[in-house]
Amino acid sequence: MKAARFHGKRDVRVEDIAAPDPTRLGPRDVLVKNRFCGICGTDLHEYAAGPIFIPTTPHPYTGAHLPQILGHEYGGTVVAVGGEVRDVAPGDKVSIQPLVSPRDDHFGRRGLYQLSDKLGIIGLMWPWGGMAEYSIVNDYNVFRMPETVSDEQAALIEPTAVVVYAAERGGVRPGSSVLVTGAGPIGQLQILAARAAGASTIFLSDTNDNRLALARKVLPDVIPLNPKRDNVVEAIRDQTEGHAGADVALECVGAEAALATCIDAVRRQGVVVQVGLHVGKPALDAFAVTFKDIDVRGSWCYSTQMWPRVASMIGGGILPAEKVVTRRIKLADVVSEGFERLLSPAGEDLKILIDLA
The missing domain is CATH 3.40.50.720 (NAD(P)-binding Rossmann-like Domain)
Incomplete structure (x- = not known):
């Protein structure tokens, strides 16, 4: 499959890598066919001056390291699930909550997963990311979207x-x-x-x-x-x-x-x-x-339990996040039409979404 991987400063390559095998998922893994992925300011900082958050040696919790598939603002459709997954099923439209952390450390036991010392982020410190055709995430990273939320809006829930x-x-x-x-x-x-x-x-x-x-x-x-x-x-x-x-x-x-x-x-x-x-x-x-x-x-990130509430705000028109989208591009053009455009001092673009269809 195609994936945009960060190798170093101003070195993002769209490469062919092995697609995940749906028959080899862990018990709480979810395989997602990615649909839209936003380019975040964090992604832009990594491209322009990184690695910053992306680990050059294995992350202490996730094991991720360079080269890194980018993208943490995204959604898609569930393709397959592990045997212990109960909240989503194949065919569900989902949005990805990208924070990965222990469930049983000091902060995890209090539901403050975003504050964990071992925090990892999908698309920055995780083997998978949204700037690819598929990704594997934990069941707690996946939230089913209501019909009122479009595929594009699902990618905007994180920001x-x-x-x-x-x-x-x-x-x-x-x-x-x-x-x-x-x-x-x-x-x-x-x-x-x-x-x-x-x-x-x-x-x-x-x-x-x-x-x-x-x-x-x-x-x-x-x-x-x-x-x-x-x-x-x-x-x-x-x-x-x-x-x-x-x-x-x-x-x-x-x-x-x-x-x-x-x-x-x-x-x-x-x-x-x-x-x-x-x-x-x-x-x-x-x-x-x-x-x-x-x-x-x-104000660091968000509560990881906010996804349903934010989805309802976007889907109900209370917070029309789609208004900030100024451009939609293909994965092959992510550098020239994505990162480089967003780095332009003219500031003619806001949110650029990558269409992975």
Whole structure:
């Protein structure tokens, strides 16, 4: 079968590899025929500067190592299941929850699987991934999709779970004013998640006007701000009650300047949520955090049990995640039409889906 495998920095190859044998599945294995797979910002960072998360020596829990089949935002159809699998059956349309971890360690016993020290991720630290024709995953990684969720939407549940969880971490509620920094795919999904949670005033800050224009198509009443020409903090204060600032700020870039903007723009006793991953160690204005009596919270992945709830939000139209999809490509074109396009400073694309049909 064909698979896109990461070998090193700017070295992703679409290769022929052996297809999984459905007669040799483990008792709790699920064989999936992959349908759509999104290119995540993490995949992009691996391509541009990796390996970062992808292990060069066997992962301590999963055993995965280079070369790695990429792709952790995906869905497909169940082909075969192991003898102890009960929740899905051949023919089911599914979405993949990609976190792999022990069920019986400190965090696993508490249902906090995403916090395990031995965490692995399908498509990064697992022998299989979504950028291939087939994959083998654990039964707990597979969630059956309702009829209201399309094949494309099934591939969008993973990044949508990230932003739904972040909105919950921030305490976004009906009537909240919210700032999102970063108008990439996660930032654009974040404004949709904020609206789904009830936010009435949503600001989006980014230095790329193309992406700010795309955001107006995703959420027409979003208030776009470009820090190259706008005083973001003052603009937000001018449009919030009491000139106080936003109730919640969600940093979706992983940039020091964006985090500083969030701290400045949030009101006293507001909440800042760090969603994007910082490559380095950013400076933090601890005086402002204390003086303004604000909370700064991390938001790592999501609860692995969120899939049915997020699927219902997408399928019911409450959170139309498909609005962020700007291009659909074939696996053979994943480098030229996928990774390279997303690395373009023009920022003309958001979410690119790989069509594996």
